[in-house]
Amino acid sequence: MLARTRPSLPAAGLPPHTSAEQKVDGYRLICFARRDRTVLQSRRGSDLAAAFPELAAAGSALGRPLVLDGELVVPRTGRLDFALLQQRARRRGRSAAEAAQAHPAYMIVFDLLESAGTTLLHQPYRERRALLEELFRDGVLPTGTGQFALCPATEDPAQARAWMDPAWGSVGIEGLVLKRHQQPYLPGERAWEKVRARASDEGIVGGVTGTLRAPSQLLLGRYDTSGDLRLVARTTPLARPARRELAPLLEPADQSHPWHGVRFSAGWGSREDLDYQPVQPRVVAEFLADTAVDAGRYRHPVRFLRVRSEIDPAEVTKFAGYRRSGSGGSS
Known part of the structure; x- marks a missing residue:
């Protein structure tokens, strides 16, 4: 599911019945987490598991099979480093393993598409988001020492406007993605809205x-x-x-x-x-x-x-x- 560009936020801050998520500066990624093999699918359909072995290993170590949607990022010196992410995406084998140790990658997760064999595409965004938050809360998706992080989201117009401050760009937050609460997941459609700071x-x-x-x-x-x-x-x-x-x-x-x-x-x-x-x-x-x-x-x-x-x-x-x-x- 993709996002079409919106030039600015509404005067009220957010459209009705809508949540705003931080737009993270990374690679769009769908993670098919399986115990036997985890696939890290890029937007173009390539499997990036060989380039990011630490994230592939973390996906295979999860307690249940999941399909997660989010952004692949590499932090460095207090911000998300897109250039370093590009460099890491070209590495394989021993070089990729060494890079994983020096500059580990993380997945900022913003959607849950499947859990334990149950497809969630037709469920409303708000329900998918609640299930995703539950996975983090229960430790199925480990935080802190893990390679997964929950994408921040808000329904507060004041918080959404605060995230649009260009100062957030210094750490790798480009703006917002707006998602309607009752919207199902529509693969390939530009049915979300993105607003760049x-x-x-x-x-x-x-x-x-x-x-x-x-x-x-x-x-x-x-x-x-x-x-x-x-x-x-x-x-x-x-x-x-x-x-x-x-x-x-x-x-x-x-x-x-x-x-x-x-x-x-x-x-x-x-x-x-x-x-x-x-x-x-x-x-x-x-x-x-x-x-x-x-x-x-x-x-x-x-x-x-x-x-x-x-x-x-x-x-x-x-x-x-x-x-x-x-x-x-x-x-």
Whole structure:
């Protein structure tokens, strides 16, 4: 079951007869927990058990067969680390076992689809949630030392609004998923609603897709403590008024540009190179973004809001990601 995007919460905080769950920054996962073999099924249908042996072992050790829906996460230094999760998903064998010891994975469980052979898909969300909470309360799903955790949920509008504070993004909470109490589980349908927490910020325009006269998207950067310009975000396609506003401000870059000869990927996880034009890093742009940030870089495209002509590029917040060897602009 999937979620469609809702731009914001209702003025009242929550729709009637609805619960809000924290939207966790991880991999969607369905865990088929069986004593003989546990399958960790990704959204694309792959079995991730070999990459996350600690979670597969924990599923097989449960006291009864269960089918759980939730998010696979890897915490590090007080937050959920999506980049580390991606690295772990590529490991197998001894490498996966060593990674499990160094950075164990957990499943944040938000739904119960089957328990001891009884299918629960047709039961209302509220009843499935009550059964899931009971499993945690009775210790069938162990907490504390176990690999499973119950996803926080609330019916309190004030609590839901509090979880929408972008500050939660610093620990890996992207917003909310809204679920109606009487709704059955509908595989493949976008019948839940997700609301992303968003906040505005600034970046330096270091490049564009399209042309300088007709820019399509902006590549935004920030200087790190060594003075290297690091890519932090790419905007969604610019609206026509924004293109007209930006075009006179963009100046072509020469070979001294910090991104000269640097390649960026066309998309998150893509191996294709992005076709872009470097520009002199003199324009500061304000943008609206969600809270999914990995190693200082926004994972999803951001939305251009306006030019901040009163801000000097040197005044923009410094890059806050991990330092890599070589050019500060490498993707």
